[in-house]
Amino acid sequence: MPDIADARANIMQPGKQRTPATAWLQRSAKLWFVATAFGQLLFILFILAFYYRSTLAGNFAAWDSKPIIDGYIQGDRIGNLAFAGHVLVAAAMITAGLLQLVPAIRARHPAIHRWVGRMFMTSALLLAFGGLWLVWVRGTYMNLIGAAGISLNAALIIWFAAMAWQSARRRQFVAHRQWALRLFIVANAVWYMRIGYMIWGISTGGAGIGEAMDGPFDYFLAFGNSLVPLALMELYLRVGKSGSGGARLAMAVALLVAATATAGGSAAAWFVMWYPYI
Numbered sequence: 001m002p003d004i005a006d007a008r009a010n011i012m013q014p015g016k017q018r019t020p021a022t023a024w025l026q027r028s029a030k031l032w033f034v035a036t037a038f039g040q041l042l043f044i045l046f047i048l049a050f051y052y053r054s055t056l057a058g059n060f061a062a063w064d065s066k067p068i069i070d071g072y073i074q075g076d077r078i079g080n081l082a083f084a085g086h087v088l089v090a091a092a093m094i095t096a097g098l099l100q101l102v103p104a105i106r107a108r109h110p111a112i113h114r115w116v117g118r119m120f121m122t123s124a125l126l127l128a129f130g131g132l133w134l135v136w137v138r139g140t141y142m143n144l145i146g147a148a149g150i151s152l153n154a155a156l157i158i159w160f161a162a163m164a165w166q167s168a169r170r171r172q173f174v175a176h177r178q179w180a181l182r183l184f185i186v187a188n189a190v191w192y193m194r195i196g197y198m199i200w201g202i203s204t205g206g207a208g209i210g211e212a213m214d215g216p217f218d219y220f221l222a223f224g225n226s227l228v229p230l231a232l233m234e235l236y237l238r239v240g241k242s243g244s245g246g247a248r249l250a251m252a253v254a255l256l257v258a259a260t261a262t263a264g265g266s267a268a269a270w271f272v273m274w275y276p277y278i
């Protein structure tokens with residue numbers, strides 16, 4: 001049975017031998033985490049300032065003061081309550097996910113790691129099932145391809161949460177780390193979607209983005225918001241386990257690019273999508 005030390009292994013540590021390539025990979029993974037934390041804190045800030053303020057004050061109609069598909073619908077008590085729950089849980093889930101990646105908490109406070117982990121997985125599942133309800137029962141979607149893309153995201157969240165939970169219970173900590181990292185990525189796909197729109201919109205002037213989210217880029221991003229970051233994470237996990245020096249260096253460069261895109265896209269989302277409405 002794997003030792004508890006496995007659980008305390010640095011999640012950002014891609015290999016045991018610290019060759020120069022491994023050291024570079026570790027450095028860029030840390031930088032990726034810093035950029036991720038920066039961008040997610042901005043998203044959390046927006047959710048608190050915009051959604052928590054209006055929802056906790058009972059002013060559901062204020063949701064519609066920003067562009068949104070449905071948000072508040074007069075007379076739809078259950079749908080409005082479901083959406084209120086969705087946005088309230090969202091900030092809790094993103095915060096819990098971030099805390100799970102802080103190495104010091106995992107290493108020094110395993111009990112906190114376990115409790116925050118349960119909170120992260122439970123809230124990710126609530127968002128996935130609740131989100132599926134919003135799409136397929138309340139009917140909140142712009143087009144069927146977008147609905148299919150976000151539903152794939154929900155399915156991946158449910159699958160990865162089940163695997164991360166099961167491997168933790170069985171104390172298979174190496175497998176747990178991998179499933180938990182995959183879950184972290186797909187649970188944050190809606191945030192990656194906003195980053196994707198910002199980077200693409202700014203660099204192309206909005207090519208392929210349709211009025212009703214029905215352009216080729218919209219269709220690509222409907223699935224790409226989960227699958228592109230997940231592919232990068234899979235590569236990272238594989239290269240970290242058995243990659244050559246060259247592969248580790250290439251992965252370090254890819255993570256640097258991802259960190260830059262994450263920080264830049266999140267800052268742009270703050271100024272374009274979030275700050276103007278709070």
Ligand code: HEM
Pocket residue numbers: 047067068069070071086087090091093094124127128129130131132133134135140141150151153154157186187188189190
């Ligand atoms: C698991 C992580 C998730 C987080 C953190 C999250 C967060 C959010 C936030 C912050 C909003 C408000 C949108 C805005 O102001 O632009 C929202 C809306 C929404 N989400 Fe999620 N969500 C998640 C997963 C999902 C999933 C998996 C689905 C569907 C299967 C989903 C479906 C929806 C729908 C339908 C809306 C309403 C959009 C509207 O009325 O315009 N969400 N979500």
